[in-house]
Amino acid sequence: MVKKIMAANGLHISISAEPVAHIGDIAITNSMLTSLVVSALLITFAVAVRSQLKQTNKPTGLQNLAEWIIESMHSFIYSITGDLKKTRLFFPFITTFFLWIIFNNWIGLLPGVGSIYVIEPEKAVVEVEPVALESIVQAQELEEEEVVHEDVAQAEHEETAAAEEESHGPAKVPLFRAGTADLNTTLALALISVFFTQVFGIKHNSLGYFKKFINFSSPIMFFVGILEIISEFAKVISFTFRLFGNIFAGEVLLAVILALVPVIAPMPFYGLELFVGFIQALVFAMLSLVFFNMASESHEH
Amino acid sequence: MDIQLTQIIFQIINFGVVFGALVFLLYKPVLKIFDERAKRIEEGQKAAQQAIDAQENLSNMAAEAQKKLKKERASVLEKAQEEAKERAAQIIADAKAQAQEETEKSKKAWEEERRQLMKAARTEMAEAALKAAEVVTAGILKSDKKAQEKLIDAELEKMLKQI
Incomplete structure (x- = not known):
């Protein structure tokens, strides 16, 4: 979760x-x-x-940069180990x-990281749930009245949760x-x-x-x-x-x-x-x- | 804080892939370049050191040769000076000997000339004395005795002056 x-x-x-x-x-x-x-x-x-x-x-260009990084790291490591091997x-x-x-x-400091959102897959499923439950409730309504009452109560609860969710907009997560x-x-x-x-x-x-x-x-x-x-x-x-x-x-x-x-x-x-x-x-x-x-x-x- | 094994394994594999790629594509080739460059620099330094040593050697040899040359020059100069001195002394001695010889020669020539002149003078004197004697004789024959003597003296004095 x-x-x-x-x-x-x-x-x-x-x-x-x-x-x-x-x-x-x-x-x-x-x-x-x-x-x-x-x-x-x-x-x-x-x-x-x-x-x-x-x-x-x-060396020039990228090779120069790569050599600089590698030489700096090599010197840094050698300064601690004191042994070339x-x-x-x-x-x-x-x-x-x-x-x-x-x-x-x-990379976390770049624009777009943390600010580009996608719909959260788990939440997208959750948003569909109330509709599915409602249809199930309607089908069961014909069979058992007591069970229907319980399911309706549950469906109402889910609907409320979905409505709350909708009030905040769709569930989004940063890409x-x-x-x-x-x-x-x-x-x-x-x-x-x-x-x-x-x-x-x-x-x-x-x-x-x-x-x-x-x-x-x-x-x-x-x-x-x-x-x-x-x-x-x-x-x-x-x-x-x-x-x-x-x-x-x-x-x-x-x-x-x-x-x-x-x-x-x-x-x-x-x-x-x-x-x-x-x-x-x-x-x-x-x-x-x-x-x-x-x-x-x-x-x- | 969801700790999920699948995510941990995924990140380990992800890191492993990057590690492998960097080792084979970046670290090994660049470190190889470093090693070759270090080797080249070391060889260059070695060659430079050898050149420095050779130069030092040459400098030492040149200095030694110069020293030897200087010594030889000094000895040659000394020898030449001695020879020159000897030669000068010889020349002077020769010149002196020659001068002495010339002097002797000219002295001899002069003596000879003097002797010749004296001989000629004596001959002339003898001739003059004969003439005087002739004159005197002729005078005696012509005048008195006193006058004759006076005349002889005068003639003799004249002859002496001529000599």
């Missing part, structure tokens, strides 16, 4: 992503759609760069996290919503990050990595192991809610400011949200990198 707040002036704030289409039983939410757009844009950029990539000492291993994950998150954050303003997206990212933390830990320490969690050498170490297990779950939760909270809060802030003072006033907040979007992407990427690096260090020392 979609929970939403629809203000009188058209302010639409929903804490969860809303379905804009269905493929079978799978609901396609607006955040899924937006993150698909972001993915398509990133892949298009990669294809464009690949097609004009050449061996030169003076580890840098090359972590680089694709960290850079993809950063680029995917930053563009998912920033696009920033990918990272959806808890499912941030949870997916957090799970990927924590999963690869374990993968790198095992890769560098083999089974010795699990000594971090299960250690019977002393009661203190055993207790520390339990804390480590808890901390892995805490990582998922903190990753998920930090990113979601910041981006969703930014969207709410912008929606409220836009509803209150639509001209000029939102501008500084847009600047702030651009900054927040960048910082949150950087924080996620940096924390993932630190966790990868920590997991890949030897636990013998």
Whole structure:
């Protein structure tokens, strides 16, 4: 069930992503759609760069931009790992996290995202329900009078609900919503990050990595192991809610400011949200990198 | 806050696809370019270092050659100076010897000439004495004795002056 707040002036704030289409039983939410757009844009950029990539000492255009991004990220990762081999291993994950998150954050600031509405599929079905029930009631009226009374009461209730719904206009949902303003997206990212933390830990320490969690050498170490297990779950939760909270809060802030003072006033907040979007992407990427690096260090020392 | 497994799986797959595409289309080729560029720069630096070393080597060799040349020049100059001194001394000695020889030669010639002149003078004197004697004799024959003596003295004095 979609929970939403629809203000009188058209302010639409929903804490969860809303379905804009269905493929079978799978609901396609607006955040899924937006993150698909972001993915398509990133892949298009990669294809464009690949097609004009050449061996030169003076790169221009897209190649220059791509080299700048990749070199900056490479230097950033190397400054934390201090090891070229580890840098090359972590680089694709960290850079993809950063680029995917930053563009998912920033796409929420574009005009059209959150302001183009579609009829919510679930609600469209609900609006038809009273008519169907009415016809059923009419058919049953001939058979049982008591049952008819109950059905009429129910139909009246549904009609009232439909009338209430109609007074607010048709149920509409935004077609696009920033990918990272959806808890499912941030949870997916957090799970990927924590999963690869374990993968790198095992890769560098083999089974010795699990000594971090299960250690019977002393009661203190055993207790520390339990804390480590808890901390892995805490990582998922903190990753998920930090990113979601910041981006969703930014969207709410912008929606409220836009509803209150639509001209000029939102501008500084847009600047702030651009900054927040960048910082949150950087924080996620940096924390993932630190966790990868920590997991890949030897636990013998 | 609807947490739905299908949406989480969808986002994981979505991220995975982007990850794969970026790795193969962007990261690998660009990092390869970086590596090749770094290699080229390293080779360039190596070549530049080698050139610098070679230049230093050449400079050292040139300096050494110059030093050697200077030393040789100084030694050649010294030798030449010594030779010149020796030659000058030789020339002077030769010149002195020649001058001495010439002097001796001219002295001898002069002595010879003097001797010839003296001989001629003596001959002339003898002739004059004969003449005087003739005159005196003739005078004696013609005049007195005193006058004759006076005449002889005068003739002798004249002869002496001529000599």
